[in-house]
Amino acid sequence: FTYCGTKCQIRINKDLNLSLQDCSNEQLSNVWTQLSAEGVLNNTIRDCLAIRVGRNLCDWAYLNLLSSFSKAMYGNSNEATMLTSYIYAQSGYKMRLGRNEQHIYLLYASEHGIYDIAYFDIDGLKFYPFECDKDKLEICDASFPKEKPLSLYIPQNQKFEYNASDVRTLTSRRYPDVQVQVQVNKNLIEFYNTYPSSEINANFMTRWAMYANTPLDAKVKEELYPALKEKINGLSQLEAANKLLNWVQTAFVYEYDDKVWGHDRAFFAEETLYYPYCDCEDRSILFSRLIRDLLGLKTILVYYPGHLASAVCFTDKIAGDYIMLDDKRFIITDPTYIGAPVGNTMPDMDNTQASVILLE
Numbered sequence: 001f002t003y004c005g006t007k008c009q010i011r012i013n014k015d016l017n018l019s020l021q022d023c024s025n026e027q028l029s030n031v032w033t034q035l036s037a038e039g040v041l042n043n044t045i046r047d048c049l050a051i052r053v054g055r056n057l058c059d060w061a062y063l064n065l066l067s068s069f070s071k072a073m074y075g076n077s078n079e080a081t082m083l084t085s086y087i088y089a090q091s092g093y094k095m096r097l098g099r100n101e102q103h104i105y106l107l108y109a110s111e112h113g114i115y116d117i118a119y120f121d122i123d124g125l126k127f128y129p130f131e132c133d134k135d136k137l138e139i140c141d142a143s144f145p146k147e148k149p150l151s152l153y154i155p156q157n158q159k160f161e162y163n164a165s166d167v168r169t170l171t172s173r174r175y176p177d178v179q180v181q182v183q184v185n186k187n188l189i190e191f192y193n194t195y196p197s198s199e200i201n202a203n204f205m206t207r208w209a210m211y212a213n214t215p216l217d218a219k220v221k222e223e224l225y226p227a228l229k230e231k232i233n234g235l236s237q238l239e240a241a242n243k244l245l246n247w248v249q250t251a252f253v254y255e256y257d258d259k260v261w262g263h264d265r266a267f268f269a270e271e272t273l274y275y276p277y278c279d280c281e282d283r284s285i286l287f288s289r290l291i292r293d294l295l296g297l298k299t300i301l302v303y304y305p306g307h308l309a310s311a312v313c314f315t316d317k318i319a320g321d322y323i324m325l326d327d328k329r330f331i332i333t334d335p336t337y338i339g340a341p342v343g344n345t346m347p348d349m350d351n352t353q354a355s356v357i358l359l360e
Helices: 025-036 042-054 059-074 078-090 186-192 206-212 218-232 237-250 269-274 280-295
Strands: 095-100 103-109 120-122 125-129 138-140 168-171 179-182 298-304 307-313 322-325 328-333 355-358
Touching: 025 078, 042 059, 042 078, 059 078, 078 095, 078 103, 095 125, 103 120, 168 237, 168 269, 179 218, 186 269, 206 280, 206 298, 206 355, 218 237, 218 269, 218 280, 237 280, 269 280, 280 298, 280 307, 298 322, 298 328, 307 322
Parallel strands: none
Antiparallel strands: 095 103, 095 138, 103 125, 120 125, 168 179, 298 307, 298 355, 307 328, 322 328
16 A cells, blocks of 8 residues: 555555444444454554555654554455554554544544644543544544553654655755755655644644754755755855855745635645745745754744744854843744844844744
């Protein structure tokens, strides 16, 4: 079967033939018992976990991988949901089964609050229905030993098969020598299209940190970073940062999310490199990634009501507007304030009232 353009192979017991005549307790119990029979799914679960490890899949990708596998076996059916749920539970994740008339649904617990998805509170923990829009479910609350909630962090590069996008040429207006050509993996973009926007500890600003802390795809780094390093090699921190800042300010076309997507949507760095339009949050996420990776400098995101920028803790002495954080001076760098150099705050933005978003 194929998941996000990536061909996968998983062994399945040839004698396994799931069949749910209805969603009665007896039928569900019989199928779960069938899946639990000794040795029936050992190789299947082993192969699923091996793909997760070998492909560096985050928890969200792993859940969707299991769903793709189960649908390849049983289509979009209750049997597929049962198979996904069982393997997911046996992989150590906290899940529950929900029932609505003649359909069953997987509910997954999440460490992080997810936007725009209704959840069910079970023993003080939020469970989100997977591929389900029902607001009323009868839920089996049986738990499993050592189960853990899903995390929406993406701590490492996920190794989807490479499907190159068209080449895109991006040029700085002030520094035309900073011109680079980039391609991204369309299979990774496909995955990001399914990624749910989330927050940590009910702090809505942390959702941007989730995107900004995700490492840039290795293939993109191989192509983009040497080209950018060549343009800033030998420059001071200020000169290098100004070149990178103007590149992000002027090489990309600004547009509001509501006009492009019909709703607010933050981008991972690769998405900003891929899509024709981006806004302030997307630029700040990309710029903060470049500064940390290419210059090795600590960076934060700076939130003003209705606007997102960034700030850099230079080790050189740099003049300009700044925010003090833990006795360190973070100089304002705004990737949306077109043409503004390092140290300039966009008009009508008050740094004394700004909120800081910490980044790794």
